[in-house]
Amino acid sequence: MPGLSNRQEFFLGLIVREYVQAAQPVGSKTLVARYALDFSPATVRNEMVALTEAGMLRQPHTSAGRVPTDDGYRYFVQRLTADADLPSAEKRTISHQFYQAQGDVDQWLRLAASVLAQHSSVASVVTAPSADRSLLRHLELILVQARQVQLILVLQGGEVLQQMLSPQEPASQDTLTRIAAQVTARCQGADAAAVQRVDQGLDPLAPEILRMVAEMMRRADRSPSPDVIYDGLSNVLNQPEFADRELAQRAMHLIEEHTLLSGFLARVLAPDVDGVQVVIGGEGQWEDLRDCSMVVARYGAPGLATGALGVLGPVRMAYDRTISAVRYVATVMSELVTEAFSE
Amino acid sequence: MPGLSNRQEFFLGLIVREYVQAAQPVGSKTLVARYALDFSPATVRNEMVALTEAGMLRQPHTSAGRVPTDDGYRYFVQRLTADADLPSAEKRTISHQFYQAQGDVDQWLRLAASVLAQHSSVASVVTAPSADRSLLRHLELILVQARQVQLILVLQGGEVLQQMLSPQEPASQDTLTRIAAQVTARCQGADAAAVQRVDQGLDPLAPEILRMVAEMMRRADRSPSPDVIYDGLSNVLNQPEFADRELAQRAMHLIEEHTLLSGFLARVLAPDVDGVQVVIGGEGQWEDLRDCSMVVARYGAPGLATGALGVLGPVRMAYDRTISAVRYVATVMSELVTEAFSE
DNA sequence: TTTTAGCACTCACAAAGCGAGAGTGCTAAA
DNA sequence: TTTAGCACTCTCGCTTTGTGAGTGCTAAAA
Numbered sequence: 001m002p003g004l005s006n007r008q009e010f011f012l013g014l015i016v017r018e019y020v021q022a023a024q025p026v027g028s029k030t031l032v033a034r035y036a037l038d039f040s041p042a043t044v045r046n047e048m049v050a051l052t053e054a055g056m057l058r059q060p061h062t063s064a065g066r067v068p069t070d071d072g073y074r075y076f077v078q079r080l081t082a083d084a085d086l087p088s089a090e091k092r093t094i095s096h097q098f099y100q101a102q103g104d105v106d107q108w109l110r111l112a113a114s115v116l117a118q119h120s121s122v123a124s125v126v127t128a129p130s131a132d133r134s135l136l137r138h139l140e141l142i143l144v145q146a147r148q149v150q151l152i153l154v155l156q157g158g159e160v161l162q163q164m165l166s167p168q169e170p171a172s173q174d175t176l177t178r179i180a181a182q183v184t185a186r187c188q189g190a191d192a193a194a195v196q197r198v199d200q201g202l203d204p205l206a207p208e209i210l211r212m213v214a215e216m217m218r219r220a221d222r223s224p225s226p227d228v229i230y231d232g233l234s235n236v237l238n239q240p241e242f243a244d245r246e247l248a249q250r251a252m253h254l255i256e257e258h259t260l261l262s263g264f265l266a267r268v269l270a271p272d273v274d275g276v277q278v279v280i281g282g283e284g285q286w287e288d289l290r291d292c293s294m295v296v297a298r299y300g301a302p303g304l305a306t307g308a309l310g311v312l313g314p315v316r317m318a319y320d321r322t323i324s325a326v327r328y329v330a331t332v333m334s335e336l337v338t339e340a341f342s343e
Numbered sequence: 344m345p346g347l348s349n350r351q352e353f354f355l356g357l358i359v360r361e362y363v364q365a366a367q368p369v370g371s372k373t374l375v376a377r378y379a380l381d382f383s384p385a386t387v388r389n390e391m392v393a394l395t396e397a398g399m400l401r402q403p404h405t406s407a408g409r410v411p412t413d414d415g416y417r418y419f420v421q422r423l424t425a426d427a428d429l430p431s432a433e434k435r436t437i438s439h440q441f442y443q444a445q446g447d448v449d450q451w452l453r454l455a456a457s458v459l460a461q462h463s464s465v466a467s468v469v470t471a472p473s474a475d476r477s478l479l480r481h482l483e484l485i486l487v488q489a490r491q492v493q494l495i496l497v498l499q500g501g502e503v504l505q506q507m508l509s510p511q512e513p514a515s516q517d518t519l520t521r522i523a524a525q526v527t528a529r530c531q532g533a534d535a536a537a538v539q540r541v542d543q544g545l546d547p548l549a550p551e552i553l554r555m556v557a558e559m560m561r562r563a564d565r566s567p568s569p570d571v572i573y574d575g576l577s578n579v580l581n582q583p584e585f586a587d588r589e590l591a592q593r594a595m596h597l598i599e600e601h602t603l604l605s606g607f608l609a610r611v612l613a614p615d616v617d618g619v620q621v622v623i624g625g626e627g628q629w630e631d632l633r634d635c636s637m638v639v640a641r642y643g644a645p646g647l648a649t650g651a652l653g654v655l656g657p658v659r660m661a662y663d664r665t666i667s668a669v670r671y672v673a674t675v676m677s678e679l680v681t682e683a684f685s686e
Numbered sequence: 687t688t689t690t691a692g693c694a695c696t697c698a699c700a701a702a703g704c705g706a707g708a709g710t711g712c713t714a715a716a
Numbered sequence: 717t718t719t720a721g722c723a724c725t726c727t728c729g730c731t732t733t734g735t736g737a738g739t740g741c742t743a744a745a746a
Contacts, residue, residue, distance in 0.1 A: 025738090027737065027738050027739085028738075028739085029737075029738075030737085030738095039689085039690095040689070040690050040691080041690090041738095042689070042690050042691075042692095043688085043689060043690070045738090045739070045740075046688095046689085048739095049739095049740085059738090059739085060698095061696090061697065061698070062695095062696055062697065062698095062738085062739070062740095063695085063696045063697050063698080063737075063738045063739050064697080064698070064737080064738065064739090065737080065738065065739095104506060104507075105505075137485065138483070138485050140481070140483050140495070142480065142481050142497060144501070148683070150497065150501055152483070152495065152497065152503060154485060154493065154495065158487070158493055158505075158507075160495060160503055160505050162448075162501075162503050163447060164447075164501075164683050231599065232599075233576065233595050233599055234592045234595035234596040234599055237588055237591050237592045237595060238588075238592065243588060245580055245581075245586065248580055249577045249580045249581070252576050252577035252580060253577040256574065256575075256576055256577060340491070340507050368709090370708065370709050370710085371709075371710085372708075372709075373708085373709095382718085382719095383718070383719050383720075384709095384719090385718075385719050385720075385721095386717090386718060386719070388709090388710070388711080389717095389718085391710095392710095392711085402709090402710085403727095404725090404726065404727075405709085405710070405711095405724095405725055405726060406708075406709045406710055406724085406725045406726045406727075407708080407709065407710090407726080407727070408708080408709065408710095
């Protein structure tokens, strides 16, 4: 893209900020008046023409003010928000809240969603941390009634999976305890495939259990964390762009349809990318995200357990504030997860 | 309330159904035309006057059609929907889906929410089943690292709670396993208070563990099932009454604010009430529910573990269909929960 | 060469005006 | 008791019109 002059950048930043705040096309005269600029409206107009030609601005119609294009926002995000950061007072408040909820992962998730929603005034999304590959740490079998066994599986990283099982043969709690101990010992740190290979020298009931365990682990691998926590959905309805019901509905649907969302997150937050990712207006490839933007980041301990968190809102979003919020919450969550689950 | 004549009831039913379907005030002429009635519009009008005087109908303004009042809907629900039921083909489809997800409680919940949302075209809410009072079934302690113990608590009814713990004194996995076994044996079926009373003849580390266990159980008792699953939020935006953003937002907020919702459910679904409960337009006492209706039911095995499920939508709701859907899903869920967790 | 004042022009938006149509209540006849 | 007829009401959708914010261009000033 052709370089913008300093003054053009300055105006672009101003216009983006003003539009984000006021949600109305910004005109030359208002801009000068509102920010007490030392330029005449005519000068601003000239630069606006340049910015429009550079593809950063557009006018909804002749004789309305200017509005940033997706490219304009992108430029803004890449060049004009670098040093933005949360005030340290807010940071302290946030991290304090997190350390209150000592050790309770679910509460962290809810808290993260709530903090993000509040700081960004749009909808937030947080997925539970999950290991890249499920590795067994512990198995527990509890006899509930004659033919009902509750199977509890603890993975490396602390996730707990549970499932009911009706075994072919009845078994006593003693037998089950023995099997669980055997499996835990033998399969320590094994992945799904390895679990299924262990099939000799165990109790006759064990194979059935092992099959089930392997299947649960494989299921966990396939759909990493179906748990998606969200918050701030009602915020979205505040945004004037979602006055259009059709649009609001698409956004809601996007958040509700977990498969869509997690697929998207998986692609945007590939294991090798790092830091906060900003997707503006679908970037041409995400049809469902048209007219929406997402600011997301991966968090957790790479190689151990990671999750994703971020916000979803209209393209007209306060990217600077939102990016810092997402970045900071991701940092805190990473610390917590690492601290709690690393060895 | 003064009794309505048969014919008045007939007209009321017709008007409610028509209005629910068309979302527009229904006039005498359209009613006669649409349902090919053997009355003249004038007759219908006379009855409408009577129904209006009885408080069942109202007119948004002179010279518009009639719209049911909250009382009108209530009458409709109480007297005119008694024998409604889901077609058995749909029933089969639904129950089939549930039995597919053998033993996976989380999946049941999501499925229930999804089924309700689809059949009612409004938002659905499902809370996880939880015991009226937490009773311990099993405790497991897993050493994660030197000073990190993962505490897994299984309650009667199958709920699993987990929490990280950093004990004062380091302990080996063997010690922890022994403690867990002791506690499990001693506290079998104990409630929070009983757990805390058991404090002698155990390992020196045990008191700390027991305190934590008791606190987790008490927390579970205090906020029964913070897990609220919902679905169909985007459906709500389809409803013409929620074109008003203010209203849509209130509804969203209501669903998102778990404390509000669970408080409400707790009051409506007191342990002694049974069957499907219908709350129309807040019934005067639920300010937050103004202009909204809920159709909810308790499900589960009374005394063992119960949860709540239902839908939230505009007052103009297809109560007959919705009630049957809620009733049926509650029945199926009750069967499943009872079957899976009873002894 | 850059900035700015001036001016003519454009176009969305809100207010006002204006039927058309649906619906009502009332009266009198069937 | 029902119904036909009629005058009346009021919302809704449509067009009309004026206003104002905003633009682009040109020519003079810095």
